[in-house]
Amino acid sequence: MKGYAMLKIGESGWIEKDRPECGPLDAICKPLAVAICTSDVHTLWEGAIGERHNMILGHECCAEVVEVGSLVKDFKPGDRVLVPAITPDWNSLEAQAGYSMHSGGMLAGWKFSNFKDGVFSEFFHVNDADGNLALLPSNIDPVDACMLSDMVPTGFHGVxxxxxxxxxxxxxxxxxxxxxxxxxxxxxxxxxxxxxxxxxxxxxxxxxxxxxxxxxxxxxxxxxxxxxxxxxxxxxxxxxxxxxxxxxxxxxxxxxxxxxxxxxxxxxxxxxxxxxxxxxxxxxxxxxxxxxGLMPGGRLRMEKLGALVSAGKLDVHPLVSHVFDGWEHLEEALFLMRDKPKDLIKPVVKIED
Ligand code: NAD
Ligand code: ZN
CATH class of the missing domain: 3.40.50.720 (NAD(P)-binding Rossmann-like Domain)
Structure with missing residues (x-):
C-alpha cells in the first residue's frame, strides 16, 4: 500500500509499505477524508517528538472499516466511522486511573504518526476497535467528520x-x-x-x-x-x-x-x-x-461529540477552509499547513465520496 511518510526530520514523501495486520481486537480501515494538523508540522519539520524514519504521517480522518479482528463485536467491514487521534489501550492501568491518553506511558495513547503509522495511507490499523471507533452519524459529511478526530476534542479539552x-x-x-x-x-x-x-x-x-x-x-x-x-x-x-x-x-x-x-x-x-x-x-x-493535557480519545468521546454535531448544536464546517480531492493533493495540503497562508484554517483531503 501507499502512504505519505516522514522519511526523517524535515523530509517527507510517498512510500510503499505492507498493509498492517489485523489483531483479534483490531480493525483495518481506509480513509474517506483526512485532515492535516499543526502537529504534523511540529513532528515533521520541527522534530518535536524526535527522529522518525519512514513513519506514515496523519492522525485526523474519517474512514471505512475494511477488516475486523475475530473478537471485535460492534463493527464490521463497510461501516463508516469516526476515528479519534488518540486511541488508548482501554485495559491499561493508566486508563483505569482515568488517564487513558497516557495508556502505556506519557502521551502513549497518541499512536498514529507517533508510535505507529498514521492515517495518510491507503489502509491503517486501529487498536481496540470496539473501544476506539464510533459510527459516523449519517448526516455528518466525511470532510466535517475529520474535525472530530482532534480539533473538537482538543479544543473542548482545553475548556x-x-x-x-x-x-x-x-x-x-x-x-x-x-x-x-x-x-x-x-x-x-x-x-x-x-x-x-x-x-x-x-x-x-x-x-x-x-x-x-x-x-x-x-x-x-x-x-x-x-x-x-x-x-x-x-x-x-x-x-x-x-x-x-x-x-x-x-x-x-x-x-x-x-x-x-x-x-x-x-x-x-x-x-x-x-x-x-x-x-x-x-x-x-x-x-x-x-x-x-492531551485530548481524551476513544469511542464514547467520539460518539458524544459526534452527537453534538449531528444534532446541529455544533457546526464544525467553518473550520474547513480548504478542501482537496484525492491523495495526489495531500502534499500540497500539508505544505499549506506549514506555510499557513492568511486564509487557512484547516485543509482537508477527500479521498472518495
Ligand atoms: P494553529 O497553528 O493553527 O493555531 C495556533 C494559533 O496561535 C495561530 O493562529 C497563531 O497565529 C497563534 N499564535 C502564535 N503565537 C501566539 C501567541 N504568542 N499568542 C497567541 N496566539 C499565538 O494550531 P492549531 O491546529 O489550532 O493547534 C493549536 C495547538 O494545539 C498546536 O500546538 C497543536 O499542535 C496543538 N494540539 C494539541 C493537541 C492535544 O491533544 N493537546 C491536539 C491537537 C493539536
Ligand atoms: Zn491533529
Missing part, C-alpha cells in the same frame, strides 16, 4: 482543563482551529465573556461566530496588559492556551485572577522551560492552577 463555569470571563490564547473549538466549547459551557487572542481575519470571523466578543493581538503589546486594561485591572477567571510558545504561560498567569485556572492544550514544540512569574503567581500562594 475542561480550564474548568469553565457559567458566567466566567475566559481568555483563549490562539484561535487556530483548536482555539476556535475552545471558544465554541467555552461558549457552550456558559462563559459570559470570551476574549480571544488572534488577528487573522478568517479566524477572527470564525471566533466571533463561535461566541468570542473581544479580540486582542499579541503583536500589539503584551497579552496581559491588554487583558488587564479590558477587565478594569481584574483579569480573567479562566485561560485556555491553544497557541504560541512557552512564553504564553507568563501572560496567562499574569492575566488570571487569584483562584483562576489555565487549561493548556498547546503542543510546546520547542524550548526547555516554561517560566511561571513568581509575584503574579501569588508568590506561590495565588491558587492559580496550571493544567495541561
Amino acid at each position: 475542561e482543563l480550564a474548568d469553565v463555569q457559567f458566567g466566567d470571563t475566559v481568555l483563549v490564547i490562539g484561535i487556530g482551529p483548536v482555539g476556535l473549538m475552545s471558544v465554541a466549547g467555552a461558549n457552550m459551557r456558559g462563559a459570559s465573556r470570551i476574549i480571544a487572542v488572534g488577528t487573522r481575519p478568517v479566524c477572527v470571523e470564525a471566533a466571533r461566530g463561535y461566541g468570542a466578543v473581544d479580540f486582542i493581538s499579541y503583536k500589539d503589546g503584551s497579552i496581559e496588559d491588554q487583558v488587564l486594561a479590558m477587565t478594569g485591572g481584574k483579569g480573567v477567571d479562566k485561560v485556555i492556551v491553544a497557541g504560541g510558545g512557552c512564553e504564553t504561560f507568563e501572560s496567562a498567569v499574569k492575566a488570571l485572577k487569584p483562584g483562576g485556572k489555565i487549561g493548556n492544550v498547546n503542543y510546546l514544540g520547542s524550548g526547555t522551560y516554561v517560566n511561571i512569574p513568581r509575584a503574579e503567581w501569588g508568590v506561590g500562594m495565588g491558587h492559580k492552577q496550571i493544567n495541561g
Whole structure:
C-alpha cells in the first residue's frame, strides 16, 4: 500500500509499505477524508517528538472499516466511522486511573504518526476497535467528520482543563482551529465573556461566530496588559492556551485572577522551560492552577461529540477552509499547513465520496 511518510526530520514523501495486520481486537480501515494538523508540522519539520524514519504521517480522518479482528463485536467491514487521534489501550492501568491518553506511558495513547503509522495511507490499523471507533452519524459529511478526530476534542479539552463555569470571563490564547473549538466549547459551557487572542481575519470571523466578543493581538503589546486594561485591572477567571510558545504561560498567569485556572492544550514544540512569574503567581500562594493535557480519545468521546454535531448544536464546517480531492493533493495540503497562508484554517483531503 501507499502512504505519505516522514522519511526523517524535515523530509517527507510517498512510500510503499505492507498493509498492517489485523489483531483479534483490531480493525483495518481506509480513509474517506483526512485532515492535516499543526502537529504534523511540529513532528515533521520541527522534530518535536524526535527522529522518525519512514513513519506514515496523519492522525485526523474519517474512514471505512475494511477488516475486523475475530473478537471485535460492534463493527464490521463497510461501516463508516469516526476515528479519534488518540486511541488508548482501554485495559491499561493508566486508563483505569482515568488517564487513558497516557495508556502505556506519557502521551502513549497518541499512536498514529507517533508510535505507529498514521492515517495518510491507503489502509491503517486501529487498536481496540470496539473501544476506539464510533459510527459516523449519517448526516455528518466525511470532510466535517475529520474535525472530530482532534480539533473538537482538543479544543473542548482545553475548556475542561480550564474548568469553565457559567458566567466566567475566559481568555483563549490562539484561535487556530483548536482555539476556535475552545471558544465554541467555552461558549457552550456558559462563559459570559470570551476574549480571544488572534488577528487573522478568517479566524477572527470564525471566533466571533463561535461566541468570542473581544479580540486582542499579541503583536500589539503584551497579552496581559491588554487583558488587564479590558477587565478594569481584574483579569480573567479562566485561560485556555491553544497557541504560541512557552512564553504564553507568563501572560496567562499574569492575566488570571487569584483562584483562576489555565487549561493548556498547546503542543510546546520547542524550548526547555516554561517560566511561571513568581509575584503574579501569588508568590506561590495565588491558587492559580496550571493544567495541561492531551485530548481524551476513544469511542464514547467520539460518539458524544459526534452527537453534538449531528444534532446541529455544533457546526464544525467553518473550520474547513480548504478542501482537496484525492491523495495526489495531500502534499500540497500539508505544505499549506506549514506555510499557513492568511486564509487557512484547516485543509482537508477527500479521498472518495
Ligand atoms: P494553529 O497553528 O493553527 O493555531 C495556533 C494559533 O496561535 C495561530 O493562529 C497563531 O497565529 C497563534 N499564535 C502564535 N503565537 C501566539 C501567541 N504568542 N499568542 C497567541 N496566539 C499565538 O494550531 P492549531 O491546529 O489550532 O493547534 C493549536 C495547538 O494545539 C498546536 O500546538 C497543536 O499542535 C496543538 N494540539 C494539541 C493537541 C492535544 O491533544 N493537546 C491536539 C491537537 C493539536
Ligand atoms: Zn491533529
